[in-house]
Amino acid sequence: MTAPTFLGRVGSIAGSTVSVRQSESVASGIAIIAGRSYRVAQVGSFVRIPQGYHDLYGVISEVGAQATPEAFADARQRGESWMTVQLVGEIVETSFERGISQYPGVNDEVHLVTEDDLGRIYGALDAGQITIGRLAGAESIPVRIDLDRLVTRHSAVLGSTGSGKSTTVSSLLRSICKAADGKLSLSARILLLDIHGEYGDALKSVARVFRVNPSKDEQPLHIPYWALDPETLLDFLMGPMSEAAYTGVLEKIQAAKLSVASGVPGVDVNALTINTPLPFSLKQLWYELVDPEYKTWADKERTKPALDEAGDPTTLKPPKYQVPGVGSAAPFINQTNVLGIRRQLTQLRSRLLDRQYDFMLHPGSWEPGLDGKSEKDLPELLEAWFGHDKPITVLDLSGVPSQVLLRLIGGILNITYEALFWGRNLPEGGRSRPELVVMEEAHRYLGKDLDNPARAMVQRIVKEGRKFGVGAMIVSQRPSEIDETILSQCGTLIALRLSNSADQTRVRAALPDSLGGLVETLPVLRTGEAIIMGEAARLPIRCRINLPPDGERPNSEDPKVTEVWAATRVGEDYGRLAAAWRSQDPKWGQVKKPEKV
Structure with a gap:
């Protein structure tokens, strides 16, 4: 009497591919073995080929006419059914291993893989295994x-x-x-x-x-600009620059980092580089770069600035200087520390004033003051991301x-x-x-x-x-x-x-x-x-x-078009729609009452 798991016998072997002649007593469908249901002779199902003291395991990749070996093509007229199996591993004694040490022989029995077989393959649950779902075939x-x-x-x-x-x-x-x-x-x-x-x-x-x-129950996202790669940061803030200007800006940043490096654990001031993650003030950097670009002098010796109104780095107010004179007339153009980056500095100021970048350029407690010091530093950022409960x-x-x-x-x-x-x-x-x-x-x-x-x-x-x-x-x-x-x-x-x-x-x-x-x-x-x-x-x-329980699934479901379009329209407030757009917050209308826009 054949075992209930019997599927057929090996007909031919070519490398890791095995052609199996399906038993006439087996029909594709569902088999009930020891009270459990299994899908039989379907693509993706597992098979076991006993080899004495160990078993070979494979996956069915083809079923039907295409699976019939060419040498047995006339078997189609005799009503025989074939399966193509790809060998993937074996169990020697008690442990499963990928790959095979020997091949099956012609006419070797082929069996359906049961839950007991899979238990031998996967081992105990506590051996580093996590359960993620159910076998599609069983x-x-x-x-x-x-x-x-x-x-x-x-x-x-x-x-x-x-x-x-x-x-x-x-x-x-x-x-x-x-x-x-x-x-x-x-x-x-x-x-x-x-x-x-x-x-x-x-x-x-x-x-x-x-x-x-x-x-509610969420934290504000802050990604401090000074923790990012300076080259990437400057590309976003200022755009393309000449090599000399780029080097000049990096030198300013490195000097700003050096000014706050003393006493910071792990920082060697003699080995500090531009990539060392230390706070520095973007506002102060902007001010120190913008002043030489617009500065004029009241005297030829360039000792007295022709300043009409002082700037303010805190509010990003640029200084106002008198317009340079024509020819050799005063005021005189500044020629010291000029990098020729007026357009780039305008872009930097625009980025700093743009509220949609506040999470990065004005990162709350991680934003340094003009002196480069911030209330929170890199340890607090790392703990916030990786050290919570x-x-x-x-x-x-x-x-x-x-x-x-x-x-x-x-x-x-x-x-x-x-x-x-x-x-x-x-x-x-x-x-x-x-x-x-x-x-x-x-x-x-x-x-x-x-x-x-x-x-x-x-x-x-x-x-x-x-x-x-x-x-x-x-x-x-x-x-x-x-x-x-x-x-x-x-x-x-x-x-x-x-x-x-x-x-x-x-x-x-x-x-x-x-x-x-x-x-x-x-x-x-x-x-x-x-x-x-x-x-x-x-x-x-x-x-x-496995599906997560209701209420714990991602917000990625398609809108229910038929149901929603057939429903009665409710009162609409497009002022609220505009406010959500302007605030860049899809939850705007859910957390506060709409204001007049």
Whole structure:
């Protein structure tokens, strides 16, 4: 009597590809084994090939006529059914290993993989495994992945719009935050860059949320300009400059940092560089640069300024000098410390006065006074992001202007990586408390044709971060647009529904196993269903991701067009709409009464 798990026998072997002649007693559909339901002979299902003291495991990649070996083509007329299986690993004694040490023989039995088999493959839950969903072919079986490899070897979550990508990320992060006993892992450390403001409400019970315009239970987002890379900062604030002018401005910044460096822990004034993260006043810098550009002198010896009205760096009021005389007549033009950057200084002043950049250029307690000293410094910033009592930090960047978004993401990643890299041997550093950086909408700033600070920093993280406790999770709906170097370093791929052929090709190229048939299922995956493959998954697996409970899902659902358009219109206030636009705050009308606009 054949076992209830029996599917058929091996017909031919070619490398890691095995053709299986399906038993006549087996029909594609649902099998009930030991009270559990399994999908039989379907693409993505697992099979087991017993080999005496150990078992080989594979994934069905093709079923039907295309799976029939050419040498057995006439079998179609005899009514035989075939399956193509890709071998992926084996169990020797009690441990599962990727790859195979021997091949099956012709006529070896092929069996359906049961829950007991998967238990042997995945091991115990407390061995670094986290449960993220259910097996698509047998939804009574939990799917587990290796947390250590997910974080340290980097990962990518890929899926078209509407495939359930945001919900999957939210569910993944909640699973990561839970220890084996189901309680919250208070020492977990995750930084989520939320481009569209989808995750603040979904993760508020396990996260501290920072927003440009915070609502209740949220923190104001402050990213001090002086903690960013000076070259990137000046490019945004002042635009293109000549080499001499650029050098002159950097020298001013370095001198300003040097003036506050004395006594700061870890700072050697003799080794201070322009990149040392120390506070300095942008207002004072602007004033010191703008004064020589407009200064005139009342005498030829240039000892008496022809000043009509003094300026004020606090209010960004420029000084007023008398207009230079014609020819050799007084007043005389200033020729000292002139960099020829009037246009750039006008742009700098405009940026400082623009309220939409306050989170960066006027960062609350982190904004230095004219003397370069600030109430809060770098330690308070790092503690605010990484030292609070929640496992997740959400930086909601939905209120950040697009003109500065790419530079800002690069700056955030630079702050994160440099701090954890240089403090790697400390209890607060990356090796003692690793950090997972989750980057939503990654194709917007990690494009293969984009040359920006964000892409350069992510390349560094995926190449070097594993050694220093910094892991990356790339989330994107267009994997074909992401830099190949970055995507190739992601050891684990979680691929949801992908309809675009270029995106499917990129996933297929990144597969660690030759599972082309499995990739062909990407366009027909259900919402919230994913193929998981790579370092964190013992086997490439088709998984139904656990849904977060109601009220804890991202704000990314499509509007209910039919329902809303058919409803009776309520009173509308377009003054409130204009106020929300002007305030750059989508929650404006929810937190205060609309004022007259």
